[in-house]
Amino acid sequence: MSVRRGRLKVFLSYAAGAGKTYRMLEDAQELKKRVDVVIGYFEPHARKDTIEKTEGLEFIPRRTLEYRGSTFEEMDTAAVLSRRPAVCVVDEFAHTNVPGSERAKRWEDVVTLLDAGIDVLTTMNLQHLESLNDQILQITDIRVRETVPDWVIKQADEIVMVDVTPDALINRLKRGVVYEPEKAAKALENFFREQSLAALRELALRQAAHEVEVRHEIPRSNDRLLIYITDEPATAMLVRRARRVADYLRAECFAIHVSDTGDLNSLNRAQREAVERHLNFARHLQIETRILQGQDVPSTLVEFARRERITQIFLMRPRKGQGKSFQSRNLTFDILRLAQNLQVTVVADRSGQRL
């Protein structure tokens, strides 16, 4: 028997202290009047008025795990499944579970609940969205490690923007509502600088608008993008950017590596691992990957593009200099010259360098 998939509702904002959890619990309290609601995970360090909002809601006890001599608490997904509520509240969607957990990420736990027909309310900050990772680094100088692939968010039935002004956030922080004093002072210097907050907020509002838009009619385009995958470290950034452009254009996306043997055996170990990592990363973002066999990279790519009706090739910006980067520079321009009837996008390096 197939079960109806649960509905996912995400409360989105751009910083801790915006009031996402509070808003989610308000929703949960409202739902509780009609249906069976439980709390699967709730941050124990929450603020007083947020804790008050959990009143009368059933908590599923967290699971305790040992890792390297410390204890960690995670959502007990199995316990939620056997309790079978109609709705489960799961705070912090982007959280990474402690090693030894059944699933690596909390969003994977949530997907498990949804598959079992349980509706989920969850919270997330926009900086955890995979495709924005490089831009977030530019704005905040922080490389966010806990990310959620964009397609997971695209599957959410509802996204609600929890807006707050940077002023109000900074105030809350100064009053010690969000973090303890020492952490608050540090946060004010880094992440919570006024201009960074304003930039993140604008990004969140635009993302929320985009999420609303894709949920009502946008026609699919005929665009088909090809991303050229190499062992260069900036490839991850290239994949993120192309994925983002593809999502906005509603285009299909392929990630292609070219080698003379058609597999990765001709590469040395470091190169092979890097290419594998980049191909895996593309698959993780739901991009179809291929390794093509060919002696000559530009002509192999361009032939594939013609055969597969690709409209646009995405390449890394060549670095200036000698040796390997000189090769990559030539490669970019060779592809450009060969692909005269295709669009070629040379993607800027957004991984943190400031101008």
Place this chain on the structure above:
Amino acid sequence: MNKEHRRDPERILAEVELADQRKSSGRLKIFLGYASGVGKSAKMLTEARRRKRRGEDVVVGAIQPKSTPEIDSVLSSHEIIPTIKSAGKDVIDVVRILRRRPQVVVIDGLAYDNPPGSRHAKRWQEIEELLQSGISVLTSVNLQYIEEMQEEVASITGKRPTETVPLAFLKRADDIEVVDAPAEEQKSSRLREMALLMAAEVVESELRTYLEAHRIVENWGIQERILVGITPRSDARLILESGKRNADRFHGDLLVAYVRQSDLSPQDQSALDSNLGIARELEATIHVLDGHDPVRSLIDFARLAGITQIFIGHSQRRGWWQRLRGNPVERLIDLAEGIDVRVFPQRTIT
């Protein structure tokens, strides 16, 4: 930003005056929703109650006719200065509020027309007066009342209210906060999207002002800005149309730049005019640039304008010019650090 511009003493003086004025005037915070019933009033009154508990002197100067039990319960904790009847309409009692001199006044419903003969025709003008006298204001508004948005909203809902608030009033607010909620119908989704984007725009202009005032140069490319570079000979229609489609998808801006060349042949001039005509049709902002080195001019302009993507046609130049200066597209890519470059196919002209 160029340095001359910054050192302009008139401008600095104006900034200082504005800052002084702002210091003595009250702060304006606007709660923006895409429709009624999304929870603006509740959110605003809850914030007012929080402020009151923290010791601020808060009064309520106007409430909505329709109420919910939740709103009634928050309202009961507030001091209310009732509206007065004037020609059958409820009007806020500005005189009494000014006499009472609270720190903060809550005015639920920013878009409101006063009856003829009132002190101010529009409620937003009354709020202006309260702010000038040093009283801070919390107020709420729905998208459909914002003058510049009305046409688009009316095309979706088929309704056009008579009350209006100019967008400039929202932009002058110290704080604007979106009150968002899921939309049931598709047409509400479009309004919701519009409200979120409008708030993003207000945030963007605040951010720019902040960065300029603090002499911070940053280009984070949060809003996509696409620059199409055209030449007389370029097959520009395809590139311009693609630029337009991409800018629309990203809810970004479309700019078109042309680097002025001397002694154009009549054919080239008419080709250029036709390209610029297409750009105007697509509502792009057109910039004519000067400079001996077109690639350099384009890049310098792109940096100044905060461009995130440059769209350009494949170079058709062959021969001596390329040997002398290198392929212009390749040079552009080399120089375009931090900016995506999309190269479009061109019909080969031999």
